[in-house]
Structure formats: C-alpha cells, structure tokens
Amino acid sequence: MSQDFRLESVGLINRDKKLSFKFNGKKYFGYEGDTLASALLANGVHLIGRSFKYHRPRGFFGAGVDEPYAIVQLYRNNETEPNIKATEQELFEGLEAKSVNCWPSVNFDIGAINNFLKIFLPAGFYYKTFMWPKSFWYRIYEPFIRKAAGLGVASIKHDKERYEHKYEYCDLLIAGSGPSGLSSAYAAAKNGAKVILAEDKPRFGGSLLTSDVNIGNQSGKDWAEGIIAELKTMPNVVVKNRSQIFGYYDHNMLVMSEKVSDHLPKTKKYHPNKRLWYIRAKEVLISSGSIERPIVFGNNDTPGVMLSSAAKEYLKVYGVLVGKNPLIFTNNDSGYETAIEFQKHGVQPVILDSRKNPESEIIDEAKSLGINIKNSYVVVAAQGYKKVKSADIASISDDKKQLGKIENIKCDCICVSGFWTPSIHLASQSGNKTKFKEEIDAFVPGNSKQQETTLGAANGVFSLEETLQTSFAKGRELSKKITNNDNEVSVPNVVEKKSSEHDKFWCVPLPTGKNYKRFLDFQNDVAVSDIEIALREGYRSIEHVKRYTTLGMATDQGKTSNLNGLQLVSDIENKVVPAVGHTTFRPPYTPISIGAIVGREVGKHSKPTRKSPMHSWHEKNNAVFVDAGVWLRPRYYKRGNENLFEGSKREAKNVRTNVGVCDVTTLGKIDIKGPDAAEFLNRIYTNAWLKLPVGKARYGVMLREDGIVMDDGTTTRISENHYHMTTTTAQAANVLSHLEYYLQLIWPELNVNVVSTTEQWAGAAIAGPKSRDVLQKLFPNLDVSNEGLPFMGYMEGDLFGVKARIFRISFSGELAYEINVESDNGNFMWQKIMEFGEEFKIQPYGTEALSTLRIEMGHVAGSELDGRTIPYDNALEGLVSKKKDFIGKRSLQRAAFIADDRQRIVGVVPLDKKTSIPEGSHLVKDANAPLPNPKLGHISASCWSVEYDNPFSLAIIKDGKNMIGEKLFVMSPLKNKVIPVEIVSSHYVDPKGERVRS
C-alpha cells in the first residue's frame, strides 16, 4: 500500500529503511524514525480507537506525550503491553498494534450505542445510576462497567523483559532538550558542572525541530544538533533521549524512566527494557516546554481534528500530511506557522482566526504566500463521523457571543490552536505554588520551593531570544555556584519572526437550536455540558468538580483539557481562573510501566533468601523448606510418601523417645560486651541479671515501654564482661535496634557495646533423652554429666579440632543442648552429630516438629508474643522482678493489665480427642448464642500431641486462670467448624519441668 500522505524528501525519517507493521491485523509500511502515529497517518489512517464513555471514533490529537486519544495495545516479541500512545511508540520492523475500547472492531463498535444514550450518561452517571438496588452492584453493574471500561489488557504472562534501577547524582539536571534546555546545559557544561540532560522524545531539540528560526546563522535544528554533538563529547555531561522525568520528590530527588529497548523489535541481550533513574540533583532546570491548548467547539473530538502544532510536527519531522485540505482554526499566530508549512509543501489551507484584525510578521508572511485567511471566524462544529468531512463555520461578533450565518466548507482536517499551556507539572510536583499569568491565561511556576528553576516556554516565555538569553545565563549562574568556574559563553544571534497577541478566545458558543457535544477532556469524554451539570448540582471546589465529572482524571492527566475546564468553571461561577485554582499535579507526569517501577525486585529478587551453612545437607536429605522471615528452614525431612503431618509427628516422637537434631542457626544472636553489661541486661530484661555467674545461661523476657512482651530468649555469660544473647528469628533486627536505642540515647553512661553475630555462628539443637549420650561422643574429654554441665550451664569444647560453644538449654522441654560453631564449620558439626548420633537413632527435625514439642510443653513463641500480650498473659509473671526497675515495668501497673479477669494462656483439648483445632479459631461459651457471639479468646497455636496422641492447642483467653477444667466451644466460621473442648493447663507435658533437668 502506498503512503498517500507522505511528502517526498521532507522530514527527519530514514527513507532508506522501510519498515512493515500491522495495525488491527492490516499490513502497512513506514520508515525508520516514524512513530506508529506518523506511519498510520502517512497511510491515511485516522481512526485509531473508540472513546472511553460514548465509544465515539477517535483519531490522533497530538504528536507526543500530550496525546489523549491514540492509545493502543502493543505486541512486541510475543509480549503485549496496554496503554501505549501511538504518538510516542517508535516504529520497528514487525510492530503490531490493536485498537482498544472497541468491540467487535474499531469500525463497527457496539459500545457506540452509548453515544446515542448519552443523554442518560451525564456527569456523575455512575454515582447516580448504580446505587440501587444494592445487590445489583457486584452481580450486574460492576461486571458491566469492568467490561466496558479500560484502555487495553494487561498481560497475565510472566514478563520476560528485564528492568533496571539506577541511582545517580549530578550538579544540574535538565528536563527537556528544547532551546532552553540546550542553552542552559551548554553553559553549565562549560563551567565543568556534572550535567544530565533528559529528553523524552527520540530526537533532541524540542520545538527547534519544527520552528522556522535561525540561531547563530544556522537553522534552529542544525544549531541544536551541533550543541548536542558537542555535549556528547564532554565527560561531565550525560545526554539521554527517550527518557521521561516523571516525578519530582523531596530534597531534589527526581525519577526518570528511560526507554532503552521499546524502539527495537526485540530487547538486545544484556540490555534492560527500561531503566529507572533515581537522580539527586543539586539544581534542577525545568525546560519542559509547553503544550498547545485546544479551542472548544462542536464535535471537536472527530478524527481529523488535531492540534495545529501536531500537524506541523507530522509534516516537518515525519514528512506526513495530516490532510490535503486543511482548515486551520486559531486564536494566535501559531496556527499561521502550520498553515505556512502546508502552503510551502503544495497544500492550500484555510485559516479561521477568531481575532478581528491581527498584525505581525508571521501573518504578513502567510498573506504574502496567498493563504486564504478569514478573520473573526470560528469553527462551529466539525462534520463527519469517523473522519472530518467538512466544517460548519461562522463569523463571530467582537464580544465572541454572537455567531453569524453558518456556512459549510469542505476540509479533511481541522488544525486547532488556542495558544500555549506551559508544562508546569514538574515545578508543581516540587511543591512550587504556581501563579496565574494573565497575558497567557495560564499558570506558571511561582517562587522556587526546592532547588528548581523553570525556563523558557514552561515558564510562559515564548520568545526564543529571551529564552536563550535567560537559559544561558541561568546555566552559567547555577553551575558557577557549584563549580566556582565562570566561563563566558556568548549567546548566539537569534532570528525569529515577531508574533502578535492571542485573543484568549477558547470556546465557541452553540448556535441556536443545536446541541453539539463540545468536549473538554478528550480521553474521559467530559463535555462542556457535564461541567455545567456538576456546577448546577452544587459542586464548587475544582477538586470536587474534577472527581465528579472525571475531568482531567484520565491517563493524560488533562494535559490538553485542564485549562479549558478551569476557564469554563470560572466563566459559570463568574470568577477569574486563579480564584478557581487548579487541581494538584501529582507524579507520574505520564504513565510509567509497572515493570520499570518494580525493577529487579521480582521473583527470587523480591527479598533476600538466607540459608544456614547446613542448607545443602538439608537439601540432600529431602528437607521440605518453609519461609521463616527471610530464612529458609526445613519444615520436615520427608521420608518416602510421608506428608507434613506424618513426617513431623515421627520427628517429634523421636525427640521424645530418642534424640533429634534441629538447625537453629536462624536464631538472632547478639554479642554484648563491656563492664556495665550486667547492669544493662538487668534494665532490658524483666528478671534479675546481676548475679548470673560466668558459665551460666538464663532465660529472659524483654518488654516494650508499654509493657507488651517484645521478645524472649536465653543470654549466657561467656566471661566476666561478655554475654551472648539470643533472640527469636523474627525479632533479631528489632532487638538490636532496641538495645542500641537505650545505649546511645537513654543510658549513654553505660559502658557496653552490642553487635549482631547471627551470621557468625551456626547452631544445632540436640534434644531428647539420649542427647547427653550423643554429646559425650562428640566431646569425649568433657564432663557433660548432669553435675558437670547442669541445666542452663555453658562450656566451651573442642569438636574434633573445631572450637565449639555448648549450652544446656531447651526449647523442646526435653534434655537438650545447643552447640554453636563458627559458621564455616556448621556443616562439619552437623555431619559429626549425625555420625555419632546414629547409634542413638538420631533424626533431624524441622520447624513443624519443633512447634509440636514447644506447644505440648506450653513454651510461648511468636504466636503468643504477638505484640498484644504482657508477661502475665503468657504465664511469665514469675520472671517479672518486683525489686528492680526495667523497661516497661511502670506500664504493668495499668488497670487493664492487672484486672482480675486478665487474659492468660491455657491449653485446649477437644473432647473427642480427635478433631484438630484450626489456629486462629475463637473460643465461646455457647456455640448457639446469637451473633455476635461473645468471644473469650483465640487459639494461638495447634499441634498433634505426640506424648498423648491427640490434638492439643494453646489459647489466650479471658480470665484464663479460672478457666481450667471448663468446657467451651472452639468456633471457626472460616472452616465451618464447631468443636467442644476442655480447657487444661498450658503445660500439657512434663508440667514440673523434670526432663530438662534430668
């Protein structure tokens, strides 16, 4: 198919490289350097989608990031991505794209019936219509809305592309490579500043690529190319194209998304798809330019109606005519520039200018070229459904209220210019309170909030000469502050045509008897009438009007609609625009791929995985692993076809009858040293620590200041001024911070140092009646008898040449020991334990058996120390010293904590001794009581007691001390279970604790 709308030898595309692509299944050709939009327009394709609400035909409106319509579903290298702007997507060989928001096809779209129902779909339609009957919401309304809404479909496949994050620091970050960006970058670079210059488009130069100006005796485009070429050679400068700075955060931190591979058919090996840059800049120069503003008229959303600057860009950059019979509708001189380009390339445009008698150099040039200009004329309505076929035009009175006789003229596109809106998004995001600039009826940045300066068109300065002068000066001034260099760079001569003022006309009145839709927000289908309804219904704040009508809430964030919306609200309210104010600009400036935001933190990279030194042994021995915080721990060691229940039961039973070994490396370990260490522990823990002798361990409980248990564990006095503290796996980091807090801030007079040694030691717990036999074999020269190494004793030993620490401590409630060796020797230790334990029928046991053993014994763990319980609740009040003060002690006097019916830990056994009790279930007195059934407490942990061979649970219930022997019910509505139970002591096995001392 020939490209009927492509000009010969105009534009910056590479005509030597022809590319084929598909749109909605049909094959087309374009060139390297095209966007999907320019390539489609070159082929005369204007119908690209359907609108969001009314499903009206949609074409192209802009040529870049401001595009509200041309959103497609993109297919690239067997991946698909929604919400892609055709105006930004560069063409590559084999590109495929499809229309969104239409079914069954863009040409015949059933949803377009909404267009005829539009009288029923006014502003606030969802809020009004779907309120009743209530039950219809999730069955009928929501599925309907979900199906009808949306701008494409997210892939549910795993994304094979790679995304990177990068952190960067610079002196000057410059957003936008138009005339002001280039000038300031150049001046700053010459002063030796570290500069990053970011451009969202593939080509540098911004407006210089399309404007008819002269800088330093060359065309604007050539001057830009020269500057960029020189900047690229400078070691202190980074220039980045396809890179959108989309967010301005605190302390001059900006985030930029660099499209590394989107313009290629396939991402290169070792390249990311996108790279997200976190940039901390000393100074930020915002040279993001401006976006042309539409004029509002009837059917102004018809395909073929577009911004006049976009038409000029398609012509000058891509050599594409958006029409062969163009109508230019303008209130300023920009429309003339577009008209002149058309005229120069053999297409005769007609200009309708709302102004009565404007005069300027640009207008003179248009006149001299013989362009047909109609002053005090406006487009009343575009005609044509899927494409503009003609326009109803009329003269307009000087007060812009009265239309003259309506005439119809043929045209195939309407290029609109309602003057320019500075892109103040980044400045506003920085916290800058913007101000209204009357001459351009738009907002510009006010006083700087952070280290940011806005230059050029983004600051409301539309003269090239002034832009270059201020930008060179700013670049030099700001860089001088940082580098102390002051190299003068002469500002080149500028030749630009002088323009005249625009006339602030923005909305064409409706002719009598006509009710054309006049759209403000093109992406969300918000028309003038919608805003009128919202105001009539009493919405006043612009933030409320926005949310009620959805004005400016689409993915384009109202880049082309915000100001006209404000104009309308201020007109109706009889206010001035600054009194209405604008809605808040928030990042991101334009949609950013979720993949880029997530970066490498996917799959295994979402969080670190920590493994003990014995991990490979566990793997070889069929361990089934479980996540314990960031650690991987064996849950049980599978034998044959065993399931979790069978395997853990076997392991736990073997501990009770013979001996088992468990990897306890993951326990937090903190080394505590210093002459005041004992005093410090005495303040940290609830129990007494001053008299703990060297070579002894003690169990301790620590509280938060509010009296809630923070953590528990054993701490051993290794030598006079040296302690080894253990914490639970989950709380290790918090406990360390807690200790540091008190040492550094509250009691700096204590001479104590703490450091984490969790990773320095590998730990193995040997538990069971035969554990002493195993230990004796491992340390044949040590006296490990009950007298030599009593309960809570500690000694150091030599494990076949490896230095070992031996603690007689027990979590399982059995006779047990914990051996620690330096991590590198962990595997060696484990193998020796297995080797010498074999004759005593040693088996490794995992976390599930570990839980069973501790639950039966009534030992508390994380599920009881859940951030809501005090020592009494866990039957730990015996460890609370009455004599000394400690962290959180004063809180234990709170009325609720000493209440007579305070909650307390108990044991729970089902009456039938068979039914397992789900964790988290509630305990109630009467299973048939009316809802809400008063809850007495909850099941914190459940197991199958291997000692008694029946289910056993721990629970924390109200008035627990008086509940022993009571018959209650466990209710789990989630599992639909009601279980009659008996409350027993939480110490189900060995209540006197004889085994650990045996």
Added chain:
Amino acid sequence: MLYIKCPHCGMRPQIEFSYGGDASVKRPELNKEISDQEWDDFVYNRKSLRGKHLELWQHISGCRQWIKIERDTATHEIFKTFKADEEVA
C-alpha cells in the same frame, strides 16, 4: 525521598534510615515514683506537630547510630541533624 545528613557519615538517602519518633520525649529516670499521667505522657501522648519537629532516626543501613533530626513535618525541610549525645541548640 529525603536526603539526610548523618552527622557521622554525611549525606545519605532516606532508605538507609529508619524513623524513631519524637526526640523531645524524655524517659523518666529508673526507680523514680511517677504518676500514671506522667507515664502515659511518656509512653503514649505525642503532639502531631505541623512545622519544626525534633525527631529520632537510626542510620540502620549505615553506622547504626541513632541521630536527631530537626525537620519541618509539612515541607520536609531538614534544618539540622545532631549526634545522639549532642546538645540540641
């Protein structure tokens, strides 16, 4: 993301720190008899200030030192940072 001057390490991004609450709160001395109200004020009662606020942070992924930061809670401006034992002027 804030940019915080650790008095020990220099300028570091916020992700290296963790927040630790109001730095103006004074812990009552050990073994001192105090009223319920005083204790409640220490444990629970905090002013939610708009404006200048002295707060604690810990340079958790750096030197692990607790520091004090004088920060504007509305604008995030950081006026000054102090070491744990430094007098706040």
